[in-house]
Amino acid sequence: MKDTELVGVQKTLSPVLRAKALDNRLPDPILGDEYAERVMRRLDPDYDKRRFGTSQMGLAAVVRAKAHDDWARSFLADHPDAVVLHLGCGLDARVYRIAPPATVDWYDLDYPPVVELRRRFLPPREHYTLIGSSVTDLTWLARIPRGRPVLMIAEGLVPYLIETDVRRLLTSVVDAFPSGQAQFDTVPVWAWRTSRWDPSLRRYGAQFHCGFNDPAALAGWHPRLEYVDEAPMNDSPVLMAKAPANVRRMYRLMNLLPGMKRSTRIVRFRF
Ligand SMILES: C[S@@+](CC[C@H](N)C(=O)[O-])C[C@H]1O[C@@H](n2cnc3c(N)ncnc32)[C@H](O)[C@@H]1O
Numbered sequence: 001m002k003d004t005e006l007v008g009v010q011k012t013l014s015p016v017l018r019a020k021a022l023d024n025r026l027p028d029p030i031l032g033d034e035y036a037e038r039v040m041r042r043l044d045p046d047y048d049k050r051r052f053g054t055s056q057m058g059l060a061a062v063v064r065a066k067a068h069d070d071w072a073r074s075f076l077a078d079h080p081d082a083v084v085l086h087l088g089c090g091l092d093a094r095v096y097r098i099a100p101p102a103t104v105d106w107y108d109l110d111y112p113p114v115v116e117l118r119r120r121f122l123p124p125r126e127h128y129t130l131i132g133s134s135v136t137d138l139t140w141l142a143r144i145p146r147g148r149p150v151l152m153i154a155e156g157l158v159p160y161l162i163e164t165d166v167r168r169l170l171t172s173v174v175d176a177f178p179s180g181q182a183q184f185d186t187v188p189v190w191a192w193r194t195s196r197w198d199p200s201l202r203r204y205g206a207q208f209h210c211g212f213n214d215p216a217a218l219a220g221w222h223p224r225l226e227y228v229d230e231a232p233m234n235d236s237p238v239l240m241a242k243a244p245a246n247v248r249r250m251y252r253l254m255n256l257l258p259g260m261k262r263s264t265r266i267v268r269f270r271f
Contacts, residue, residue: 007113007161008204014204015061017090018044019058020033020065024036026125026244036093064266065092072084073183074131076151081148081176082151083106083177085144085153085173087109087157087169088154090156091121095128096122107129107132107144108131110132111133115130135154136161136168146176147177148177150173154182156186158186159185159187160208162209162210170221170225171222174186174225174271183266183268183269186215186267189211190211190265191259193211218269228267228269230265231263232265234254234255265268
């Protein structure tokens with residue numbers, strides 16, 4: 001199976017994976033994800049022959065992944081008995097990057113064709129389960145062990161869902177576990193509204209279905225939910241320190257445009 005057998009939003013996993021693979025070619029990578037390069041070669045046999053030009057603009061997605069990894073590591077250090085729900089996982093190798101202890105049970109969830117690709121490209125692990133399902137069909141939640149702290153990670157997923165589904169997902173997870181952390185990224189309303197004309201989404205036949213100008217306000221969806229903080233992305237010091245000079249210049253210019261600095265917001269909640 002190639003990524004050509006993925007449809008619509010499932011294809012959006014490719015540019016993120018490619019950004020992670022390209023990062024791994026930097027002399028001092030941000031994420032240093034060898035799996036991303038390995039999987040990218042399987043997905044695109046011509047990967048090593050391609051010229052990538054300005055593709056390293058995708059490095060902001062790598063910064064996003066790093067922020068999610070850092071938050072996840074810190075949560076798991078404090079909660080070694082946690083259950084991890086990594087939703088809309090795509091072909092991301094987070095579980096291998098973080099390599100949680102055997103006391104953690106990790107669930108990677110995405111649509112069945114994506115899960116099928118994962119099975120072919122990425123190795124199995126102990127205490128690791130793949131779930132092939134839409135995240136919005138919440139019957140998958142019944143398969144997760146209860147009574148333990150939960151870490152919900154959704155990287156690059158929430159904007160593709162409608163708001164009602166995001167709310168149902170988040171409140172159901174909070175209701176199902178005694179405590180936990182939810183970390184995900186969102187886009188502002190303008191990015192949602194204009195996404196149908198965004199060429200980087202149109203090429204995959206995908207578009208955003210929700211946006212939030214104040215993601216912290218999502219804490220109001222459940223009495224036990226509390227907003228913690230936000231991680232920088234397009235203006236991240238890591239990006240500015242490690243990206244090649246041409247990429248840094250592009251981001252500095254782009255960040256002068258109103259709204260661009262926060263065109264993606266990486267947020268963390270606890271309960
Ligand atoms: C932009 S990609 C991000 C992939 C991965 N999280 C990463 O950062 O590399 C979005 C992913 O969300 C998945 N996705 C979108 N809507 C979904 C849904 N309703 N249920 C499950 N997965 C979904 C897609 O299949 C895709 O793998």
